[in-house]
Amino acid sequence: MSRRPIPADCLQPVPAEELAVRSADGTRLHVEVHGQPGAPTVVLAHGWTCTTHFWAPVIHRLADRYRVVVYDQRGHGRSEIPSSRVRYSTRALAEDLAAVLTRVVPEGERAVLAGHSMGGMTIMAGSARPEVAERTAAAVLISTGPSDLLAEVRIVPDAVRPPGLRRFLHRQVLRSRLPLGPVGPVSRAGLKYAIMGADAPAERTEVAVRMAHACPTGVRANWARVLDRLDVRPGLARLAAPTAVVVGAEDRLTPPVHAHRMVAALADPQGLLLLPGVGHMAPIERPAEVAAEIDRMATAHLPARHAAADSDADLPAAVTADPERTAVA
Template structure:
């Protein structure tokens, strides 16, 4: 397993960080999703850290990183600010941000802020929906809405007793029924199960969903077009690579169909035969896409 170093941020949060590669090389910041940890991107980091400085934190609420009590501490803007503060603490200057799942959702925000300041120079997304595209699909697309019902279960306080008794694993077993989910490496899975077993950490992870403003209607609610104008989210103008495992049962391929409306310099790599956890399900294909994109 990797060696983690705690980094205290200017906002008082401490993140455990895997920091490898030459310190004077171009910096890549890797953001994991739910319900994983910094190890999500291990194959990519091991492939790239002879040429790049690779930085992978356990984000707020995960691992031994800070996990403040209260849903309000997990709003997406605060999570994005953690990453900007981490880059400042490590004196990165300019960097590329890469994110998967919830880490990708935060990476969209980090890129939107960071492109304006000049700190974020490139963006890589792996199976993480654009906030405007995803919000529209939840209203208009029956299949994506049905696939997203687990979010309602993660937010439902009626499931809190289950989490307190069995940790996060009990709720995952109840809320997710993906038929084709790939199996992680046994050592990685053991670490995740250990982390999920702590109810305090489990609720911190769930707070990412509970603090999010994204509306997930019940499956049976009528489909509807979005009312008024689209949410105010900046157009991403920096070079952006989106890598998508096409067999994802949670985030369907419809999420990549209209990305060009929101990203001006876009490369999309579709990876057939891979599901949601594409960084470790299809590491060779992801690494090849990164090599071509990063140069």
């Protein structure tokens, strides 16, 4: 079966630099540096079953004014697959982020951190670590949640009763070790329903579907176990940096209820951006708005030397931090 075309902005950009970073337990992490050497730094952490490729549309929109760092979460992409199940944990996520920041953000400097889904959970899990806290100027939490994920997932319809049965079914789906196999009509339709907005373009859906299929089955299942029992609320409460929250109105995996809870718990909330018609994969579905939100936080909280008079053509105008905003579809 022929593969669908990929949008130009979703094609992986060639990094200016590639690094191998060792985490605290020795796990090797693949790190890429894009954009402008010497510019303020933005660090992007992807989510479950994704890779650095996930951030391509955002990198293309930020690389003309920032030094953009992305890395493969352990087990994903070109990072090392952990040798045992005990190396899958929120502590490991936090240690990985600390190792990456220590390598790419010199002591005394800071960066804007943005995390999608498990990447946002990574930021929350690592927020109190000195290597993270001292290097974080601001944060953007995208399509994520701090706890009770299975209680809020909306893949199985609410009509299925009782709620405990829905939770059981969600757990079986997310923890499945069944290989996804080749991308086909059934898997494409199923994954679009679960992770994309109903009106997401087919070519952008294809990008997300291919990444999910490429994730090793054991890695997918082991991280699902971590997400099943996730609770990073203490880290969310300790996240002292100014923090913005972004969520798709049609997100079935981390619905907007999580975004509202995070804003209420943050020490320094900088607004909630709700994206109409968008599912869980906001940086792929609506990269311009996501990039603009990261740029807004960088403009406000990083040194002004990043500004460039002619570099804003592909970003919507920055806005002030309202308690809640809805992006125009």
